[in-house]
Amino acid sequence: MLMHSGTAFRRIHLTLREIYFTGVMSLIIILVSGLFVGMVLGLQGYDTLQRYGSSEALGILVALSLVRELGPVVAALLFASRAGSAITAEIGLMKATEQLSAMEMMAVDPLARVVAPRFWGGVISMPLLAALFSAMGIFGGYLVGVQLIGVDEGSFWSQMQASVDFREDIMNGVIKSFVFGAIISWVAVFEGYDAEPTAEGVSGATTRTVVTSSLAILAADFILTAFMFRGA
Amino acid sequence: MSRTSLDLWVGFFVAIGLVALLFLAMKVGNLSSSMSGETYAIKASFDNIGALKVRSAVKSAGVVVGRVSDIRFNSQSYQADVTMSMDARFKFPRDTFATINTSGLLGEQYIGFEVGGDEEYLAAGDSVKKTQSAVVLEKLISQFMFKQAADSESGK
Numbered sequence: 001m002l003m004h005s006g007t008a009f010r011r012i013h014l015t016l017r018e019i020y021f022t023g024v025m026s027l028i029i030i031l032v033s034g035l036f037v038g039m040v041l042g043l044q045g046y047d048t049l050q051r052y053g054s055s056e057a058l059g060i061l062v063a064l065s066l067v068r069e070l071g072p073v074v075a076a077l078l079f080a081s082r083a084g085s086a087i088t089a090e091i092g093l094m095k096a097t098e099q100l101s102a103m104e105m106m107a108v109d110p111l112a113r114v115v116a117p118r119f120w121g122g123v124i125s126m127p128l129l130a131a132l133f134s135a136m137g138i139f140g141g142y143l144v145g146v147q148l149i150g151v152d153e154g155s156f157w158s159q160m161q162a163s164v165d166f167r168e169d170i171m172n173g174v175i176k177s178f179v180f181g182a183i184i185s186w187v188a189v190f191e192g193y194d195a196e197p198t199a200e201g202v203s204g205a206t207t208r209t210v211v212t213s214s215l216a217i218l219a220a221d222f223i224l225t226a227f228m229f230r231g232a
Numbered sequence: 233m234s235r236t237s238l239d240l241w242v243g244f245f246v247a248i249g250l251v252a253l254l255f256l257a258m259k260v261g262n263l264s265s266s267m268s269g270e271t272y273a274i275k276a277s278f279d280n281i282g283a284l285k286v287r288s289a290v291k292s293a294g295v296v297v298g299r300v301s302d303i304r305f306n307s308q309s310y311q312a313d314v315t316m317s318m319d320a321r322f323k324f325p326r327d328t329f330a331t332i333n334t335s336g337l338l339g340e341q342y343i344g345f346e347v348g349g350d351e352e353y354l355a356a357g358d359s360v361k362k363t364q365s366a367v368v369l370e371k372l373i374s375q376f377m378f379k380q381a382a383d384s385e386s387g388k
Contacts, residue, residue, distance in 0.1 A: 013235070016238065016239060016242045017238060019242050019245065019246075020238050020241055020242050020245075023242070023245050023249075024241045024242065024244075024245045027245065067256060125245075127249075128245065128246060128249025128250070128252070128253075129249070131249055131250075131252040131253040131256060132248065132249055132252040134252070134256060135252035135253075135255050135256055136252075138256075157259070161259075162289070162340070163340070165287065166257055170253075170256050170257060174253070
């Protein structure tokens with residue numbers, strides 16, 4: 001499939017179209033859930049931290065847990081169920097209605113025309129969505145922590161800035177979401193292309209996409225975290 | 233959907249994604265102020281650095297004036313050699329006193345500079361002669377306990 005990736009970039013419009021369907025259409029769910037996750041983190045974090053009299057550390061808690069873990073992982077899980085399933089269903093249905101065979105008849109390689117753009121669309125969208133999720137979550141934590149509960153605004157931001165490292169935390173988060181994007185898109189296009197060309201087969205493949213990619217994300221997250229933050 | 237508006241949406245999506253990343257980098261990760269200007273390196277040896285880490289702050293009068301860039305164990309002196317990269321805008325006298333402090337009771341540790349009165353300034357590569365180690369809480373508590381025990385012994 002990677003051999004056909006050249007087409008995805010030569011005919012960039014095919015990939016752009018997929019970024020639109022996977023990325024832009026996932027914006028609402030990612031932004032809204034990011035906001036709520038951040039707000040919940042703000043509430044729960046404050047509740048626990050204020051027992052130790054260190055509610056100023058709320059900024060660190062919200063920012064680190066979002067940037068390192070929750071941002072990439074939750075965004076990836078949402079992305080798998082929102083966009084991954086759609087990709088599988090689309091390709092599976094193309095196969096069931098013999099559009100893929102028709103393409104082959106016209107000497108159009110479906111791997112290059114259909115599969116590669118969807119894969120790259122997912123890979124490109126995912127880090128952007130994860131960054132948006134984290135930013136939105138931090139904003140949500142700020143809303144609840146500072147505006148609602150009244151943690152000091154200065155210490156919220158300054159403690160966050162003092163303990164979040166750009167390369168160590170943010171770049172690792174971006175790398176994670178990149179890997180997750182590749183996993184989801186890979187599983188989704190494979191399951192779609194591999195699906196039984198029947199209604200049952202497509203529905204089964206869609207389910208498998210969500211289950212497999214969610215499990216793969218969580219497992220990959222553990223492995224990546226073990227490598228990235230070990231002993232740091 | 234027409235091709236133009238689709239392109240516009242994708243461009244918009246990529247743009248706000250990058251803005252979010254920039255927000256994380258600047259506002260959260262504080263990339264903007266992490267030693268953007270010129271720095272010079274000075275060294276100091278401590279008997280015990282506690283939980284000091286690379287990138288910990290160096291503060292004077294509470295203001296961040298540099299960061300710890302390297303920590304090594306010196307096998308000759310059995311001390312920790314700490315290298316700090318200081319903001320080139322600030323100069324410190326040669327008899328500056330470096331201590332390892334803790335922000336808050338359980339907070340992060342940082343190096344505090346207490347400025348001396350020497351006429352000459354520390355230059356790149358110089359080392360701070362007078363240092364004070366980190367206070368280890370366990371030691372402090374055990375000293376206190378022993379003192380209490382000794383007092384009650386002698387009081388009998």
